[in-house]
Amino acid sequence: MTEAEPAPEKRKRGAKKSPPRFSREQADVRRSMLIDAATRCLSVGGIGAFTIDRICKEAGVSRGLINHHFEGLDGLLVEVYKSSLYASVNNQIAEAKRRRAETSDWSPQAALAALVHSNFSPDYFSRDNLLIWLSLWGEIAVNPRLKAAHRELYDAYRAELAEDIAAVAVPRGRQVDAPTLARNFIALVDGLWLEWCLDESVVTPQAAEAAGFEMLEAQVGPLRDS
Amino acid sequence: MTEAEPAPEKRKRGAKKSPPRFSREQADVRRSMLIDAATRCLSVGGIGAFTIDRICKEAGVSRGLINHHFEGLDGLLVEVYKSSLYASVNNQIAEAKRRRAETSDWSPQAALAALVHSNFSPDYFSRDNLLIWLSLWGEIAVNPRLKAAHRELYDAYRAELAEDIAAVAVPRGRQVDAPTLARNFIALVDGLWLEWCLDESVVTPQAAEAAGFEMLEAQVGPLRDS
DNA sequence: CGCCTTGTTGAACGTTCGTACAACAAGGCG
DNA sequence: CGCCTTGTTGTACGAACGTTCAACAAGGCG
Structure with a gap:
């Protein structure tokens, strides 16, 4: 719109070929x-x-x-959901699975710590990103199609987190309800993220990460020993 | 609309007086x-x-x-915010203040337990209610007027909760960062509430309340001794 | 009973929305 | 150079949106 308009009048036949319009x-x-x-x-x-x-x-x-x-604007919204949320969460799951499988390179606690840490990376724990999630949450609660996709996604993530927690707790002889702890951890992260988006003066990403680790460490023991 | 329509034709002058239309x-x-x-x-x-x-x-x-x-539809939205969120949270704050003041009737831990419990009452921790909050959160993040109101409200609630926490922790000789714990507790409750709304199979209100109490009791000691 | 206040109605308006579709043209191919 | 495929454009359309406002009438008052 702001570009120099190349002669609004109709082009004569002898004029040079006009630049591509798109x-x-x-x-x-x-x-x-x-x-x-x-x-x-x-x-x-x-x-x-x-x-x-x-x-x-x-x-x-x-x-x-x-x-x-x-498929219409709704179709685009579903694709945005898949592209933004689905992709990033599934990426976290895939990397966590890989780390947990490579027992020679990754100790269980290091793998869990890495998964926890990834929740607070600036790419993920950002205001822009949360506004997208917040908008989509509001839609998920109303749109059955999105709701089903979201449940499947969160179930997978919760299960992976619970496995990582159990992989740390069991060898240490700690009796931990891993699924419940995983669920509470996710709730805490989402809640802190929400609070930060609505009022950035309440919590910093660093403080949020510390709170997340503290919740887990209270039940499975130290995770950040570096 | 579904009422019996009293003679759609124009009423004659001699007809009985028509019933009020509104x-x-x-x-x-x-x-x-x-x-x-x-x-x-x-x-x-x-x-x-x-x-x-x-x-x-x-x-x-x-x-x-x-x-x-x-004042337009936006004005109504602000009034909905005040009526729904503002009123219920301020109600919680007022009752908590009253309990904390009546030291003869309420022990500090009983007052704190009552405040925690009120977060999970069916009137408050309900799907209908959360959908309202979810809608408004999405607006708060975008609407400066709502954002300012929300910050003031949450600051007050967080401060009251921190005072109730300190009132329990200090006599017990526990060193607790009350403001941080209050902030994390609110985040956990909001997160559990959100998870429950998006997928009711993940958590029950009872389990959510238990998780909330556990987070506090890990730092200030037992609260539910009844 | 008739007037008056004012809460209420409902049509009208301009805007924005999502969708559909015919016309267009960019780029590859022969 | 000309054809052809198809990605792209831009208009047209009906529906729904928020707002405005003149007309209406319900209920109180004298």
């Missing part, structure tokens, strides 16, 4: 662009900014493109 | 009706159901009434 992209590339733009809108204006007009303007494309690449 | 209410009464209807809409459909049409239909009044009693 570029064609592979379907995957364009989908990623739209998902990224939609995610950006969410992190700025919440679910109220999740509209065709704003997303397309943010992506720099025309209004018709979302319905060409996705 | 009833006039005091401003306070009508405001309460609209706030209640708006709250109901939020608890059912989230922030997406917070529209003039649905709220007025839910309240059984015409579309023009919201703008007559409130």
Whole structure:
């Protein structure tokens, strides 16, 4: 819009060939662009900014493109969920599984500490990211399709965390209700994250991480011995 | 709408006087009706159901009434916040203050236990109620006016909880960081509440209350001695 | 009974929303 | 160079949105 307009009048036949008005992209590339733009809108204006007009303007494309690449706006929202939440959580699960399998390189407590720590990395424990989650939580509570996906995702994450906890507690001879502890830990992290997003003066990411470790260490013993 | 319609045709002059088409209410009464209807809409459909049409239909009044009693739809949202969240939290604070002042009737640990317990009462720890909070959290993160109100409210609640914690810990000779513990407790409760709303199979209100007490008792000693 | 206040109505308006679709053009291919 | 595929555009459309406001009428008062 702000670029220099190249002669608004109709081009004569003899004029030089006009520059391309747009570029064609592979379907995957364009989908990623739209998902990224939609995610950006969410992190700025919440679910109220999740509209065709704003997303397309943010992506720099025309209004018709979302319905060409996705099943309506709802379809795009599901893809944003998968791309943002699903991908990042599944990534955490996959890395945790890998660490727990490599018993030669990773002690159980180091693997658990790494999983806990990853919850508080700036990429994840950020305000932008939380605003996306907050918007999606509000939708998950209402949208059955998202709700089912979210349950499956959280179940997997909770199970992985419980396994990591048990892998530390059992050799130490500690009697721990690992699933319950995992559930409470996740609740604490989400709650601290929420508080931080609504009022950043209440808690720092460092303090939140300390609180998370303290909850676990109270039951399974020290995890941060470095 | 479902009432028997009394003769749709135009009434003749000689006909009996027609029944009132609506009833006039005091401003306070009508405001309460609209706030209640708006709250109901939020608890059912989230922030997406917070529209003039649905709220007025839910309240059984015409579309023009919201703008007559409130400063637009945003004004009504602020009133819903004050009515739902503000009122219930301030109520908890007031009761906690009263209990803590009546040292003859309430021991410090009983007062703290009562405050903790109130977080899990069915009136408060309910799915309907959480959907309202979830909707409002999403708005608080975006709306500066709501954000300021929310910070003030949570600061007051956190301070009261910290005082109740200190009132138990100090006589027992326990060294406790009461403000931090209060903050972590609130985060845990909100997180458990959130998890329960998104997937009720993960946690029960009873289990959530147990988790809350355990977090506090790990630092200040037993609270539930009955 | 008739007036008056004012809570209430409902239509009208301009805006924004999501979707559909015909027209367009970019880039590959022969 | 011209055709063809298909990603992209931009308009059109109906529905729903928030707001405004003139008209209405319910209920109190004299």
